[in-house]
Ligand SMILES: Nc1ncnc2c1ncn2[C@@H]1O[C@H](COP(=O)(O)OP(=O)(O)OP(=O)(O)O)[C@@H](O)[C@H]1O
């Protein structure tokens with residue numbers, strides 16, 4: 024992992040994404056620093072997931088630029104972005120259902136391994152060693168995220184909470200500089216949420232940057248160092264949890280909705 | 286460990302002694318099913334791993350068969366020379382047909398690959414100056430390596446055995462490697478695979494070309510095994526048969542294609558005495574399998590083993606084991 028002490032490792036400048044006539048993300052400036060847990064909140068449909076999708080290369084931005092490790096990123100495939108050191112989980116869990124739990128995590132190490140087809144067919148010593156190493160690392164990260172259970176069972180057999188943490192292990196194994204979690208706590212019970220918060224804190228201590236989208240304010244306010252708030256695709260506020268809790272624009276964005284609904 | 290040696294030893298013994306125990310016609314069928322095993326393993330790369338539907342498979346098979354047939358009968362190539370060039374041409378064709386898969390999915394990909402298979406068949410039928418059209422190409426020499434000529438059913442059997450083992454082992458090694466995991470990840474969730482660092486364009490092309498290489502090699506072996514090729518062997522209906530074999534044996538598994546192919550080549554022969562009821566029974570069997578073992582025979586067995594494994598792991602869960610080897 025590259026060290027960017029205190030400096031931003033990832034920055035967006037006037038980043039926008041338009042779908043037809045709708046700006047899902049509009050002129051967003053955001054700056055992600057290593058060693059911090061960065062919360063990303065906002066009402067439904069405010070563009071949080073889209074922002075992550077644009078940064079990680081799923082969508083090409085309509086306008087604006089992304090700087091990662093002091094380099095302005097060209098438009099490129101999501102797989103290339105992952106290789107550069109940014110990795111994410113998904114709002115709805117997307118495991119590889121027919122692969123086993125450990126294989127799922129091993130896929131995350133794909134871009135950090137390099138065995139080619141011919142050595143694999145010949146089963147050279149290098150290939151065997153690399154395979155063993157990846158398997159051990161996968162076990163390490165499964166342990167790290169607190170996965171308990173049979174690592175050989177197929178992913179489709181897992182319950183909801185274990186699925187979410189296996190996804191996190193699959194992301195961590197690639198030794199990312201920035202990791203995005205899209206609503207990791209959704210659908211978890213309070214106990215599982217506590218475990219997850221503790222896990223997120225430990226990930227923050229690894230030295231990489233952690234960005235978490237979350238609707239659960241207890242989770243967000245409990246662990247984030249800094250929070251950015253989106254509404255209708257634009258960033259309306261940014262600051263520490265206490266600042267955000269008392270910010271008028273944020274209260275308006277959340278409560279304004281409630282008023283309209285009432 | 287000892288158990289493994291014993292198991293493989295006895296399997297090898299059966300495989301070696303086997304041809305002495307059966308009639309020459311059965312041996313011919315077994316050799317033919319060897320060709321199908323290689324074909325179906327090829328299909329397993331593209332359909333089993335990545336979930337892409339390719340109905341051009343019989344076309345690639347024909348391409349390999351005709352390439353080998355022409356090279357050996359007209360241009361004096363050796364058996365192995367023809368085989369290698371068939372494989373290369375298969376790879377090129379696979380890459381070409383793989384290109385639309387980068388944009389097309391599911392039904393649309395099925396239709397477009399079906400068309401490719403049809404076009405290849407049309408060319409074989411109508412480009413008479415080269416392929417001799419519907420007459421086919423006769424007089425293809427039996428496989429020959431150095432001075433060793435596989436001119437009897439028995440020798441052909443051993444030759445096929447070697448090729449089948451090579452293809453099966455190659456598949457198994459790829460499956461358990463980072464590349465095999467990448468292919469399977471792509472099949473399970475394309476979006477997540479791309480986000481996890483797998484270039485899905487490259488991997489789809491890998492799947493298509495690996496699949497076509499297998500088909501072309503199977504074609505080359507087929508031509509030399511039978512000694513005659515005709516366009517009728519390589520119709521799109523054959524592509525569907527290959528899917529049946531794969532689904533019956535078990536998608537994605539290594540041994541599934543072996544079981545599926547051998548069963549579907551041999552069963553109709555053994556049920557011949559039933560005349561027209563044969564297809565009826567065949568149909569009923571397929572329905573029963575689809576209901577009770579939708580993941581094919583190997584999937585069915587695998588689930589059984591997994592269930593037992595879970596029970597065992599629950600019992601042992603107190604003592605945590607070291608490196609996990611899942612098989
Ligand atoms: N692929 C797409 N095509 C068209 N519109 C889209 C697409 N993806 C998102 N949108 C729209 O962009 C807006 C922002 O969506 P996004 O999913 O980013 O919101 P979100 O903040 O993640 O919301 P949630 O909290 O519900 O997950 C929404 O209005 C959504 O309908």
Ligand SMILES: [Mg+2]
Pocket residue numbers: 071072073114205
């Ligand atoms: Mg979202």
